[in-house]
Amino acid sequence: MNIHIQNGRLVDPASHTDQLADVFIANGKIVGTGGTAPQDFKAEKVLDATGCIICPGLIDLSARLREPGFEYKATLESEMAAAAAGGVTRLACPPDTDPVLDEPGLVEMLTHRARLPAFAHVHPVGALTVQLAGKQLTEMAELHEAGCVAFGQANQAIVDTQVLLRAMQYAATFDFPVWLQAQDPFLAQSGVAHEGEIAARLGLTGIPVAAETIALATLLQLARETGVRLHVTRISSAAGVDMIVAARAAGIPVTCDTAVHYLHLCDHDIGFFNPHARLDPPLRTQRDRDALRTGLASGAITALCSDHTPVDDDGKQRPFGEAEVGATGLELLLPLTLKWANEMKLPLLTALARITIGPARIMGVDVGRITPGLAADICVFDPSASFQVSRNHLKSQGKNTPFLGLELPGRVRYTLIDGYIAYAHDQTD
Amino acid sequence: MTTQTSTHRNPQLNHQGELNHLLSIEGLSREMLTRILDTALPFTEVAEREVKKLPLLRGKSIFNLFFENSTRTRTTFEIAAKRLSADVINLNINTSSASKGESLLDTADNLAAMQADMFVVRHAASGAPYLLAQHLAATGQDHIHIINAGDGRHAHPTQGLLDMYTIRHYKKDFTQLTVAIVGDVLHSRVARSQIHALTTLGVPEVRVIAPKTLLPSGIERMGVRVFHDMKEGLRGVDAVMMLRLQNERMQGALLPSAQEYFKAYGLTLEKLALAKPDAIVMHPGPMNRGVEIDSAVADGGQAVILPQVTFGIAVRMAVMAMLSGA
């Protein structure tokens, strides 16, 4: 279908474009931007973007779809609806499904199942070791062929450094990126909150910052040794950010991301044991939060993700230490990014880069920008509208968010995936 | 940045600011703590009468929900409830069967359906009573009162209160005292409650004495002075509050042996002599003689460990009476 998006403000971080411009789409691709339509273009549908921003469809580096294996928590249908409502057109999902994504067949099944026009593009992250057990390497070449964009361990550390080294070497052989969380399993053992004043008061077992920095030191050293393309997931501490910056300055090609929760919350937000604040890595101090906000603004951290993890009520309505880890977030990625940008007075170009071109580069896929010839993955949103986060409003089956009840900025009006209108804002929404 | 608004109001207080649950000492004012201690005073005399009962809670059902075993604490709550003429039902829920079957909230809902008026809850997870309180409020059952009998490492408010009652009984004025808490503070809900109570009641110097492995990170921020040298820490102290050391600590690479612990951190007559001559020695029980405390001290004239038990019943009666009448 030929679509003409008009009267909007085009913000495309990759090309540093921020101006009033229309977008023209045909055959699922962008065919033109600017004031005049391309030759012979006849619009079959016109989308009015008055007062709205037109930007590349958002790219989320971590969203758990809960398939296969955890369908009681969420399904592809519900989570893809959430993605579309959140303006997310492309996402990477971690390998900790059930069964684990360590076999090409499973990856193919998932990508096949996810191939519907209304669904965001799915880039599975394959398991780095079989069953994520940290002992045996997976068939990375086969998995890559099946569609894996990188290899990781979700939240499971590889304890044996020998195996970690070998896994990185093997991945480097094929120039496959490795996405790993920096958390020492022994220091983080049975920890449920940041080790500090709040955990001490609440009687919760703490995870010290050292758990992140010690593991990070190991990862960075091994990355230097092996030359692997390392991406550190969910950096959570000021010290961690400093180490990444220093490593890059020393020539190690490492990237990192953080999740929206760490940008806005800290350990105080556990409040009276709110299980929605139970996250991995844990919410750390205000100082750490501020360092993440600054790091993301400066580009020390190049990508922001939702770390979307739907958990059913049974999984959350437990004492803090027993609650399942994680928060829902696909629909909150954009609003929380805008909130951060507003508070730090950052230009939209910078803020949106962190959820479009930034993640695209880490994924190594040529997407996340609005240029003629590329797939029409577009998000149209109203930056001045706001909404209150509520269970009813969320399309995800996971209603588990520490932001419940809060008013957030930004409402998505349209989401296009390959030129297909996957989401159109209903006036009654 | 604020999060879920419903968890922001102190769940222990009702809309009139009265005590609806006792979940933690933290969040209670000096005035409230003093009121509880004052209320406990007449209840100590009930034990000396012919009929050791008051009719206050007649017809009320109090359920002891113990997800963590403890015969002693459960028994004192039972005695306190019965002295107020309440009906007491004891539920010892084995933790492993609870995790297999009924959740904490399901258990509570079933008991609420049996017209429970009060739950006394002990659970291995910090924050469990808060979850329960929120659930009761959310399901329109907040006429049921909750007393936290110990949640994980977080709090043991009735123990903290009875310890304060004990100190007040022997020392009268909190604002002139130096108090030392000795032992495994890291794992102790009793210690946390004691620290909150002491600081709220205006004790000018609260000390904790322990090796680094047994102190939580950031403990100073709770308003205490940290000592690793017990002799230094006990100097001039008015009350010594000992904590129990559990055997598991040796297994978890926190301590090498009970013997070495006793040498450095055990309370002996020699070390006690460094405190004030009229200093009192307290212990929440049960004692590990020869590990944290020497028998000579435990059985000596400065120990007030048995009075603590008696006061504990009166304090628990006071809490139950105050909550029930709210």
Next chain:
Amino acid sequence: MNKLPPSNAEALCQQLARKMQPSVDVKHTILVGIHTGGAWVATRLHTLLGLQTTLGVIDVSFYRDDYNQRGLHKGGGKSHLPFATEGAHLIIVDDVLYTGRTARAAMNELFDYGRPDKIELAVLVDRGGRELPIAPTYCAQTITLPAAQMLALTRAEDGTLTFQLTAESHGETGK
């Protein structure tokens, strides 16, 4: 029946003592005053009657029947009964008898200390308005007062007892 409220509490005490004297055994009769007003009157009567027994004070806070409505009464528990209640002849003393609930609470409490042989009730003023079948054994004056008015005994610094009439506050009710 007087319409005017009484103010001369001291005179009433004398009257009450005169009425009680014939029935009192100075070696065995025990007075138990209800905290606070009744306790003041009991102290006065103890001297006037020349009793050789110990004086008792009873605080009925934990035996009130309005706990479910009003919660725990603040400042309770000042009972002091330094004698054996078992087998005793007790006279409960109070300043004002109104609904009868306080007297009932006092009896309940006394029985929890031990079974007395005989309990009698002595009051300065019976203001009517009974809600329970309780009657005073000895009474100095009977009057009628509207429910909106409260009659309370006060004690001056020099110890003089006086009655005060006030509009009802939502504190002490139901005597």
